[in-house]
Amino acid sequence: MGTTLLGTGAYLPSKVLTNEELEKMVDTSDEWIRERTGIRERRIAEKESVVDMAYEASKEALKNAGVKPGELDLIILATLTPEKRFPATACLLQARLGAKGVYAFDVSAACSGFLYALDLADAFIKSGKAKKVLVVGSEKLSEAVDWTDRSTCVLFGDGAGAAVLGDGGGEVLSSKMYADGSLEELLYAEKCGFIKMKGRELFKQAVRSMAKACQEVLAEVGVKPEELSLVVPHQANLRIIKALAEKLNLPEEKVFVNVDRYGNTSAASIPIALHEAIKKGRLKRGDLVLMTAMGGGLTWGASLLRY
Ligand code: ACO
Numbered sequence: 001m002g003t004t005l006l007g008t009g010a011y012l013p014s015k016v017l018t019n020e021e022l023e024k025m026v027d028t029s030d031e032w033i034r035e036r037t038g039i040r041e042r043r044i045a046e047k048e049s050v051v052d053m054a055y056e057a058s059k060e061a062l063k064n065a066g067v068k069p070g071e072l073d074l075i076i077l078a079t080l081t082p083e084k085r086f087p088a089t090a091c092l093l094q095a096r097l098g099a100k101g102v103y104a105f106d107v108s109a110a111c112s113g114f115l116y117a118l119d120l121a122d123a124f125i126k127s128g129k130a131k132k133v134l135v136v137g138s139e140k141l142s143e144a145v146d147w148t149d150r151s152t153c154v155l156f157g158d159g160a161g162a163a164v165l166g167d168g169g170g171e172v173l174s175s176k177m178y179a180d181g182s183l184e185e186l187l188y189a190e191k192c193g194f195i196k197m198k199g200r201e202l203f204k205q206a207v208r209s210m211a212k213a214c215q216e217v218l219a220e221v222g223v224k225p226e227e228l229s230l231v232v233p234h235q236a237n238l239r240i241i242k243a244l245a246e247k248l249n250l251p252e253e254k255v256f257v258n259v260d261r262y263g264n265t266s267a268a269s270i271p272i273a274l275h276e277a278i279k280k281g282r283l284k285r286g287d288l289v290l291m292t293a294m295g296g297g298l299t300w301g302a303s304l305l306r307y
Contacts, residue, residue: 002126002167002168002169002170002171002172002306003121003122003125003126003165003166003167003170003171003172004165004166004167004168004169004170004171005163005164005165005170005274005305005307006064006065006066006067006132006163006164006165006166006168007060007061007062007063007064007065007066007067007163007164008060008061008064008161008162008163008164008271008274008275008278009056009057009058009059009060009061009062009063009064009161009162009163009275010057010060010159010160010161010162010268010271010272010275010276011048011053011054011056011057011060011159011160011161012043012158012159012262012272013043013044013045013046013047013048013053013158013159014043015043015044015045015046016041016042016043016044017041017042017043017044017157018030018040018041019033019034019039019040019041019154022153022154025147025153026147026148026149026150026153026154027150028150028154033154036237036239037154037155037237037238037239037259037263038237038238038239038241038257038259038260039154039155039237039238039259039260039263039264040260040261041260041261041262041263042156042157042158042261042262042263042265043157043158043159043262044142044157044158045140045142045158045159048140048158049083049140050079050081050082050083050089050138050139050140050160051083051089051092051093051096051138053138053140053158053159053160053268054077054089054093054136054138054160054162055093055096055097056160057136057138057160057161057162057268057271057275058093058097058134058136058162059097060162060275061134061162061163061164061275062097062134062164064164065164065166067132067164067166069097069098069099069102070098070099070100070102071132072097072099072102072132072133072134072164073102073103073124073129073130073131073132073133074102074103074104074121074124074130074132074133074134075090075093075094075097075099075102075103075104075105075133075134075136076090076104076105076106076107076117076120076121076133076134076135076136077089077090077093077104077105077106077107077117077135077136077137077138078106078107078108078109078113078114078116078117078135078136078137078138078267079106079108079113079137079138079139079266079267080108080110080113080139080141080144080189080266080267080295080296081139081140081141081143081144081266082106082108088104088105088106089106089138090104090105090106090136091104091105093136099134103130107120107267109179109267109295109297109299110187110266110267110295110296110297110299111234111236111264111266111267111269111293111294111295111296111299112177112234112267112293112294112295112297112299112300112301113137113266113267113295113299114135114137114161114267114268114269114270114271114293115175115177115270115291115292115293115301115302115303116177116299116301117135117136117137117267118135118163118165118172118175118291118303119172119175119177119301119303121133121135121165122165122172122175125165125166125167131166131167132164132165132166133164133165133166134162134163134164134165135162135163135164135165135271136160136161136162136163136271137160137161137162137265137266137267137268137269137270137271137272138159138160138161138267138268139158139159139160139265139266139267139268140158141156141157141158141195141264141265141266142156142157142158144156144189144194144195145194145195146194146195149194151197151199152194152195152196152197154263155236155237155263155264156195156263156264156265156266157262157263157264157265158265159262159265159268159272160268160271160272161265161268161269161270161271161272161273161274161275162271162275163271163274163275169285169286170285170305170306170307171305171306172303172304172305173217173221173223173288173304173305173306174216174217174218174220174221174303174304175217175301175302175303175304176213176216176217176220176301176302176303177299177300177301178209178213178299178300178301179297179298179299179300180297180298181297181298183205183297183298184296184297184298185198186198186201186202186205186296186298187202187295187296187297187298188296189296203237203239203240205294205298206236206237206240206294206300207240207243207244207247209294209298209300210233210234210240210244210292210293210294210300210302211244211247211248213292213300213301213302214231214244214248214290214292214302215248216302217290217302217303217304218290218304221304223288223304225248225249225250227288228250228254228288228289228290229254229282229283229284229287229288229289229307230254230255230256230277230282230283230287230289230290231245231248231250231254231255231256231289231290231291231292232256232270232273232274232277232289232290232291233255233256233270233291233292233293234264234269234270234292234293234294234295235257235258235259235262235263235264235265235269235270235272235273236259236264236269236294237259237264238257238259238260241255241257241259244292256273256276256277256282258272258273258276266295267295269293270291270293274289274291277289278307283307284307285307286306286307287306287307288304288305288306288307289304289305289307290302290303290304290305291303291304291305
């Protein structure tokens with residue numbers, strides 16, 4: 001018995017913001033954005049709050065898992081755009097779900113937030129402290145970007161993804177999470193401020209750190225890259241994803257990509273991608289899936305899961 005992905009869900013706002021529309025807002029071009037990032041469009045939450053999106057994704061994950069909100073032991077929500085300074089967005093979600101009394105808290109690890117939360121959920125389940133855990137990534141990055149700064153505003157989008165975890169036939173085989181606060185200046189936002197980024201340096205850090213974390217989890221359990229059914233990397237930039245695949249010696253068809261449609265949704269990016277991969281039939285029970293992320297902190301990590 002191990003930590004199993006019982007069900008997943010996602011929510012994407014219906015409002016689409018295309019590269020062509022961005023051309024009218026800042027000095028950029030569809031060609032530049034596609035060539036440098038692979039992004040064609042992203043979603044913008046016009047009416048939805050971070051909690052609204054988390055709620056919709058969670059409802060779907062709970063339904064797919066066949067778990068009722070009251071059966072949960074723990075809710076962990078990862079976000080860099082919390083609804084309020086406090087209480088935690090996880091508590092607001094808990095109330096909305098009607099999961100009264102369930103232990104709930106937020107994780108702040110930027111784009112690595114979902115993997116950090118998954119790692120915690122696994123530890124709670126392995127220790128016997130929790131049987132069923134809801135892990136959510138929900139982000140309203142449109143509130144955190146400066147829409148006059150072309151170097152960042154073209155990269156991000158809004159959305160939420162969720163996963164229900166519990167005992168079952170699956171397993172988190174290995175996970176390695178890291179942080180280096182001395183690299184804060186590469187990517188940060190002041191309290192109530194906009195996202196600031198040193199893109200070029202971050203690009204190199206992202207490829208290097210994710211590749212190393214992936215190699216470590218694979219080595220720990222003696223799994224070869226060719227034994228993986230799918231890799232679900234954080235969706236920040238198609239060039240980063242391609243460089244990572246090359247370093248790991250993985251064919252492109254084994255790497256899930258949806259950055260073209262949603263841009264970088266930070267903590268929501270991996271659970272949205274995981275949900276889409278499952279819906280598309282790209283993961284079957286028993287398959288090995290490797291997830292990896294890098295984000296502000298800097299934080300990074302990788303997690304190897306038997307689905
Ligand atoms: N449109 C047109 N030109 C632009 C734009 C734009 N939107 N943005 C920047 N440029 C210009 C720059 O001003 C620069 O011009 P110059 O040469 O005259 O100075 C030129 O394009 C090249 O800029 P670079 O920043 O060097 O471009 P690069 O190829 O590095 O691509 C990018 C930039 C896409 C940001 C890339 O560096 C990247 O993806 N970095 C990593 C981002 C990342 O991984 N983030 C993950 C974590 S996110 C999180 O945790 C929230």
